[in-house]
Amino acid sequence: MNTLFELTALELAAAISRGELSSKEALLFSNSACTANADKLNCFTSFSASDPIAAAPVSPLSGVPMAVKDNICVAGTATTCASRMLRDFIPPYTATAVEKLTAAGAVCAGKTNLDEFAIGSTSETSFFGPVKNPWNLEYSPGGSSGGSAAAVAAGLVWYALGSDTGGSIRHPAACCGVTGMKPTYGTVSRYGLVSYASSFDQIGPIARNAADCAAVLDMIRGHDGRDSTSLPGPYLPLSPQLTGDLHGVRIGIPDVYFDEAVDEPTRRAILSCADTLRRRGALVESCHAVGLEHAVHAYYVLACAQASSNLARYDGVRYGCRAEDTHDVQDLFVRSRSLGFGREVRRRILLGTYLLSGDNYETYYKKAVAVRHQVENTFRALWHNYDLLLTPVLPGPPPKLGQEANNPVALYQEDRYVACANLAGLPALSMPCGMHKEGLPIGAQLLGPHMADGAVLNAAFAFQQETDFHRLHPPIFGLGGDAG
Amino acid sequence: MNWEIVIGLETHVELATRSKIFCGCSTAFGAAPNTLCCPVCLGLPGALPVLNEQAVELAVKAALALNCTVTPVSRFDRKNYFYPDLPKAYQISQLYAPLARNGHLDLPDGRRIRISEMHLEEDAGKLHHHDDRTAIDYNRCGVPLIEIVTAPDLSGGEDAVAYLERLRSILQYLGVSDCRMEEGSLRCDVNLSVRPAGSSELGVRTELKNLGSLRAVRLACEYEAQRQIAILESGGQVRCQTCRWDEDARRTVPMRDKEQVGDYRYFPDPDLPPLAVSGEQLNRLRSKQPELAHEKCARYARDWSLSDYDCTTLTSRRELAAFFEQVVSLGAPPKQAANWIMGQVLRRLSADGLDVEEIPITAQALADLIHLVERGTINRNTAVEVFDAVFTGGDPTQYVRAHHLEQSSNTEQITAAVEETLSQNRKSVEDWLSGKEKAAGFLMGQAMRTLGGKAPPALVSEIVRQLLEREKSQ
Numbered sequence: 022m023n024t025l026f027e028l029t030a031l032e033l034a035a036a037i038s039r040g041e042l043s044s045k046e047a048l049l050f051s052n053s054a055c056t057a058n059a060d061k062l063n064c065f066t067s068f069s070a071s072d073p074i075a076a077a078p079v080s081p082l083s084g085v086p087m088a089v090k091d092n093i094c095v096a097g098t099a100t101t102c103a104s105r106m107l108r109d110f111i112p113p114y115t116a117t118a119v120e121k122l123t124a125a126g127a128v129c130a131g132k133t134n135l136d137e138f139a140i141g142s143t144s145e146t147s148f149f150g151p152v153k154n155p156w157n158l159e160y161s162p163g164g165s166s167g168g169s170a171a172a173v174a175a176g177l178v179w180y181a182l183g184s185d186t187g188g189s190i191r192h193p194a195a196c197c198g199v200t201g202m203k204p205t206y207g208t209v210s211r212y213g214l215v216s217y218a219s220s221f222d223q224i225g226p227i228a229r230n231a232a233d234c235a236a237v238l239d240m241i242r243g244h245d246g247r248d249s250t251s252l253p254g255p256y257l258p259l260s261p262q263l264t265g266d267l268h269g270v271r272i273g274i275p276d277v278y279f280d281e282a283v284d285e286p287t288r289r290a291i292l293s294c295a296d297t298l299r300r301r302g303a304l305v306e307s308c309h310a311v312g313l314e315h316a317v318h319a320y321y322v323l324a325c326a327q328a329s330s331n332l333a334r335y336d337g338v339r340y341g342c343r344a345e346d347t348h349d350v351q352d353l354f355v356r357s358r359s360l361g362f363g364r365e366v367r368r369r370i371l372l373g374t375y376l377l378s379g380d381n382y383e384t385y386y387k388k389a390v391a392v393r394h395q396v397e398n399t400f401r402a403l404w405h406n407y408d409l410l411l412t413p414v415l416p417g418p419p420p421k422l423g424q425e426a427n428n429p430v431a432l433y434q435e436d437r438y439v440a441c442a443n444l445a446g447l448p449a450l451s452m453p454c455g456m457h458k459e460g461l462p463i464g465a466q467l468l469g470p471h472m473a474d475g476a477v478l479n480a481a482f483a484f485q486q487e488t489d490f491h492r493l494h495p496p497i498f499g500l501g502g503d504a505g
Numbered sequence: 506m507n508w509e510i511v512i513g514l515e516t517h518v519e520l521a522t523r524s525k526i527f528c529g530c531s532t533a534f535g536a537a538p539n540t541l542c543c544p545v546c547l548g549l550p551g552a553l554p555v556l557n558e559q560a561v562e563l564a565v566k567a568a569l570a571l572n573c574t575v576t577p578v579s580r581f582d583r584k585n586y587f588y589p590d591l592p593k594a595y596q597i598s599q600l601y602a603p604l605a606r607n608g609h610l611d612l613p614d615g616r617r618i619r620i621s622e623m624h625l626e627e628d629a630g631k632l633h634h635h636d637d638r639t640a641i642d643y644n645r646c647g648v649p650l651i652e653i654v655t656a657p658d659l660s661g662g663e664d665a666v667a668y669l670e671r672l673r674s675i676l677q678y679l680g681v682s683d684c685r686m687e688e689g690s691l692r693c694d695v696n697l698s699v700r701p702a703g704s705s706e707l708g709v710r711t712e713l714k715n716l717g718s719l720r721a722v723r724l725a726c727e728y729e730a731q732r733q734i735a736i737l738e739s740g741g742q743v744r745c746q747t748c749r750w751d752e753d754a755r756r757t758v759p760m761r762d763k764e765q766v767g768d769y770r771y772f773p774d775p776d777l778p779p780l781a782v783s784g785e786q787l788n789r790l791r792s793k794q795p796e797l798a799h800e801k802c803a804r805y806a807r808d809w810s811l812s813d814y815d816c817t818t819l820t821s822r823r824e825l826a827a828f829f830e831q832v833v834s835l836g837a838p839p840k841q842a843a844n845w846i847m848g849q850v851l852r853r854l855s856a857d858g859l860d861v862e863e864i865p866i867t868a869q870a871l872a873d874l875i876h877l878v879e880r881g882t883i884n885r886n887t888a889v890e891v892f893d894a895v896f897t898g899g900d901p902t903q904y905v906r907a908h909h910l911e912q913s914s915n916t917e918q919i920t921a922a923v924e925e926t927l928s929q930n931r932k933s934v935e936d937w938l939s940g941k942e943k944a945a946g947f948l949m950g951q952a953m954r955t956l957g958g959k960a961p962p963a964l965v966s967e968i969v970r971q972l973l974e975r976e977k978s979q
Binding site: 093094100102107110112113114116211212213214215216218219220246247248249250326327329330333334335336338339340350351354374377378379382386 | 544547548549550551552553554555556583585587589592593594595639641768770771772775776777778
């Protein structure tokens with residue numbers, strides 16, 4: 022059984038369909054790995070009791086145990102958003118993405134821990150405590166989908182759903198040495214994803230490699246009448262686009278994201294990644310990009326403003342955390358919200374409220390919208406010369422646990438490598454491309470034009486055909502989930 | 506000093522869609538509390554709005570009938586505030602790019618009331634206050650509304666009522682809304698200020714809420730204008746505030762100062778794409794626009810010479826006008842049809858507690874009945890009897906035949922009946938002979954009775970008179 026975790030999700034599904042093992046055995050394996058290790062990592066908020074139905078395979082991922090970030094609704098299962106506010110909230114409906122996975126024969130092993138309401142980039146702001154990095158328990162797994170990335174990296178499930186508003190899939194994927202993809206905005210339904218910043222939120226997969234990501238996306242993409250921002254398509258299947266051929270593919274490394282903040286190991290890893298891509302036929306060169314300098318600032322203005330409105334519904338009246346002995350309805354609102362939300366969430370709600378108040382809408386919000394358009398134009402211009410862009414995901418090793426509280430603005434700045442993709446709605450992927458000397462993974466980001474998800478995945482696929490970074494496993498978890 | 510009253514209205518109208526504006530829940534009125542709700546209209550985490558196209562179509566119809574310019578691409582914005590009846594803590598509305606602007610509505614006297622804008626939004630739930638607790642019903646949450654805002658062009662309570670009546674008639678004719686104030690499907694807030702007559706500056710205004718009927722609108726406007734005038738004449742200043750109309754006390758009661766009203770932190774709703782209305786769509790809806798009440802009024806007066814009163818009554822409801830036009834199209838003379846409908850039909854509807862949507866008698870039956878009278882087959886009195894008998898169903902012609910109600914025009918038969926009447930009522934004949942003209946009417950009635958009503962009254966009257974004259978000359 023020890024070798025099961027050497028398999029990718031697609032390989033496991035193939036083994037199940039060949040009858041070499043049952044999906045029930047795969048789930049039991051996942052369950053026992055979780056039992057042994059999940060506590061150490063604090064990467065789950067709950068486990069599912071679901072029994073896989075022994076049925077004929079209905080998709081290339083049939084029977085493979087996976088996990089769902091706990092801000093994505095699954096009917097009848099607590100969807101806590103890692104917040105005291107929703108610790109007892111059980112939605113009566115299932116997110117479209119999960120519904121599609123279930124229909125494709127996926128087996129949900131549990132819900133994964135995250136930064137409260139997906140707000141954060143260290144997975145430390147959870148009401149249930151911080152998630153730990155499987156490569157080094159002193160470090161953060163990144164965030165906000167830290168539970169999903171840690172669970173995949175530690176070999177507890179074969180893939181997981183995350184959500185990405187400003188890097189929340191790619192950042193933890195990079196920190197945990199796994200592959201994570203934020204698809205083009207509007208290609209995966211947001212129905213059932215608890216909103217943080219609606220114009221950026223996007224569900225996507227975290228898996229061992231690009232091929233698994235493509236397989237998951239092929240199951241969850243598509244137009245959904247329940248989400249008005251869902252794109253009509255057409256949706257060409259992604260998996261067949263993984264040819265590994267990069268001949269003639271032009272890849273730019275924007276100077277703005279290859280700045281002095283990027284540390285030496287990360288720089289070397291990205292440059293080496295560029296060499297590998299060249300070996301597969303790509304033309305890789307550094308390029309100059311103007312107009313992205315303020316992207317991260319605009320992102321924070323818009324995200325906080327939307328969060329302040331999206332999170333206003335948690336008022337203690339209908340569901341969720343409710344303060345006791347309140348003397349009027351205003352008091353009920355104030356005290357329930359003060360009690361239910363953690364510090365970082367409160368900070369962003371207050372920031373967002375401020376940004377929309379009075380004249381600030383003109384001063385900040387509208388300016389941020391203008392910056393967003395500028396960012397879109399900058400990318401549009403870049404696509405004249407390049408098919409893809411290559412950047413770091415974060416400038417150095419993952420943050421150490423306990424640093425989060427010290428300097429939020431410095432932490433916000435670190436999102437600049439990833440938030441630009443959300444601002445422009447572009448497909449972007451993070452893949453492991455090296456190691457820091459502390460034994461922590463380094464990630465590289467590939468970014469593509471609108472709806473070029475297949476091209477992004479293919480470049481990662483080609484890279485992973487050449488390299489073994491995606492096959493590395495955290496030594497303390499070893500293979501097969503042995504606690505070691 | 507002479508004062509001038511300046512009024513602007515903000516009217517919320519519930520659109521007559523089957524389902525809510527952003528989800529599939531029913532918009533039915535009067536269902537058990539919280540039975541017409543779903544994750545979307547309850548704003549549960551993860552649920553998303555999807556715009557109801559029928560709501561857009563109805564709103565655009567209204568905008569066109571109110572002569573507005575429809576915004577080619579309008580947008581939805583969030584109006585953020587905390588209130589227990591608002592489950593998302595924001596209302597989806599339109600501030601920055603409303604659906605339509607710059608329209609107008611003409612009052613019956615020809616004055617033009619400018620409509621500054623019209624936008625789509627969702628309704629909130631409803632609070633029910635009990636002694637020590639408050640219950641919330643979210644059924645109304647997400648019911649589609651249009652808000653229609655006028656310029657300050659109205660100059661008194663009567664004006665406001667005239668505007669609302671015309672607006673209601675237009676929206677009902679379009680099928681955009683049933684506009685029932687008592688059910689809250691038409692709600693109106695009044696912005697009122699006063700100023701010295703002839704002044705061009707606006708005074709400080711107050712906003713009046715809780716106006717549950719047209720009468721309340723008129724009374725509240727009158728009360729509030731007098732209140733403001735009294736303040737200004739005594740040297741005081743009107744406060745900019747929101748007032749509630751107290752129906753029992755018949756006065757306005759301040760609720761809150763306008764300055765205290767929160768900042769709604771409007772911003773574009775990222776869950777909803779911009780709303781585009783194409784020129785094609787506008788042309789299609791424009792070509793489908795039905796004839797409106799005031800247009801019908803003008804046509805009835807022009808083509809059929811009906812009186813103002815007749816025209817206004819017949820067009821007061823779309824269903825009534827349609828019934829009338831159907832009866833006329835089946836050959837009934839317009840004036841006769843109008844008389845029957847405004848008299849007998851409305852009388853029976855009221856007696857039976859029915860609405861004009863529920864007229865049981867068919868247009869064909871009423872037209873037949875009118876023909877029977879016109880041809881002299883039955884007289885008017887008999888016709889009313891037949892009408893009552895066939896009101897809830899039946900064929901007048903058959904009914905008349907079955908009950909032998911055809912009147913006789915046989916002069917000999919009528920003369921015999923009148924002679925008999927005169928001989929049996931000698932006292933009345935004497936009275937008439939001694940100059941009491943009224944006695945003739947009595948004798949006429951008696952003669953009709955002897956004839957069982959089945960004779961043309963004019964003919965009977967003529968014969969009564971002939972025989973009385975004969976008595977006189979004898």
